Amino acid sequence: MSVDDIVEAAPILQLDNIGKKYGNVRALRGVNISVRQGEVTCVLGDNGAGKSTLIKIMSGLHEHTDGTMTVQGAVRRFASPRVAQAIGIATVYQDLALAPLMSVWRNFFIGNEISRGPFLDIARMKRICGAELTKMGIAIPDLDRPVGSLSGGQRQVVSIARAIYFGARVIILDEPTAALGVKQSGVVLKYIARARDAGLGVIFITHNPHHAYLVGNHFVVMKLGQVVLDARRDELTIEQLIAEMSGGEELVELSHELRGVSPDRVVTPQLVEHGGVTAPDHTASRLPRNDEA
Ligand SMILES: Nc1ncnc2c1ncn2[C@@H]1O[C@H](COP(=O)(O)OP(=O)(O)O)[C@@H](O)[C@H]1O
Numbered sequence: 001m002s003v004d005d006i007v008e009a010a011p012i013l014q015l016d017n018i019g020k021k022y023g024n025v026r027a028l029r030g031v032n033i034s035v036r037q038g039e040v041t042c043v044l045g046d047n048g049a050g051k052s053t054l055i056k057i058m059s060g061l062h063e064h065t066d067g068t069m070t071v072q073g074a075v076r077r078f079a080s081p082r083v084a085q086a087i088g089i090a091t092v093y094q095d096l097a098l099a100p101l102m103s104v105w106r107n108f109f110i111g112n113e114i115s116r117g118p119f120l121d122i123a124r125m126k127r128i129c130g131a132e133l134t135k136m137g138i139a140i141p142d143l144d145r146p147v148g149s150l151s152g153g154q155r156q157v158v159s160i161a162r163a164i165y166f167g168a169r170v171i172i173l174d175e176p177t178a179a180l181g182v183k184q185s186g187v188v189l190k191y192i193a194r195a196r197d198a199g200l201g202v203i204f205i206t207h208n209p210h211h212a213y214l215v216g217n218h219f220v221v222m223k224l225g226q227v228v229l230d231a232r233r234d235e236l237t238i239e240q241l242i243a244e245m246s247g248g249e250e251l252v253e254l255s256h257e258l259r260g261v262s263p264d265r266v267v268t269p270q271l272v273e274h275g276g277v278t279a280p281d282h283t284a285s286r287l288p289r290n291d292e293a
């Protein structure tokens with residue numbers, strides 16, 4: 001398949017006009033998203049945007065109250081995460097579904113243990129786990145090590161490798177880089193790219209536009225439960241994505257605040273309180289809002 005074929009291929013997972021109400025709270029409204037295989041679909045948004053709610057619907061933790069979800073051409077409504085997993089949708093949560101004190105190989109096979117007769121086939125599980133991690137390009141010489149002793153990035157990679165091995169076709173990553181430093185984030189981003197190149201549909205939830213832009217093919221920005229931007233990489237620059245994430249007015253406000261606390265400016269508390277800076281001409285410096293670009 002050429003890249004063009006993949007782009008043209010039908011989405012593996014599609015949300016049409018999805019809504020979710022929690023009692024009177026409308027967490028999602030009119031959400032349309034298409035996830036394709038061999039692509040990273042980035043879902044960005046601030047706190048409260050509805051990202052977690054969206055993941056919960058796709059991974060079977062919650063049911064949507066409006067709209068339809070289609071997976072590989074069939075309309076689906078997941079009654080439980082098991083159902084979602086069974087048809088190949090794996091979710092890697094930020095706080096990780098790994099048991100920190102258990103070994104790497106145990107974690108890899110947790111819930112899917114291989115046994116031989118009445119006993120666990122430890123040798124075989126270790127062999128497979130080692131081979132799968134090597135395929136992902138990660139070397140963990142001692143698979144008996146507790147997962148908790150691995151770096152945050154390595155732990156994420158173990159989760160990703162496990163999802164791929166157990167047949168995931170769609171992998172949802174909930175803020176996998178949020179708690180990581182630059183180097184570790186790089187490790188995780190590399191494996192996101194590998195999962196994509198292995199043909200999975202990757203859904204990468206983040207509020208970091210830089211991370212998203214490094215690996216993303218497709219960007220969906222959410223605000224207060226709605227999609228405010230849906231663009232392919234060639235339709236969007238990193239600057240536009242950053243601006244879209246912050247919102248023009250919020251950016252201007254933030255820049256005021258940052259100027260107020262600029263480290264090279266020696267100011268007394270009173271000066272900070274009054275800004276100590278001449279207010280820039282608002283009308284001239286204001287970035288365009290969503291609706292006026
Ligand atoms: N279980 C719940 N009950 C009631 N309201 C909820 C529940 N989960 C989320 N919400 C509300 O839905 C909105 C979206 O939340 P969420 O999906 O967690 O956003 P995000 O993950 O982008 O921060 C928020 O207003 C939140 O308060």
Ligand SMILES: [Mg+2]
Binds near residue numbers: 051052053
């Ligand atoms: Mg969330």
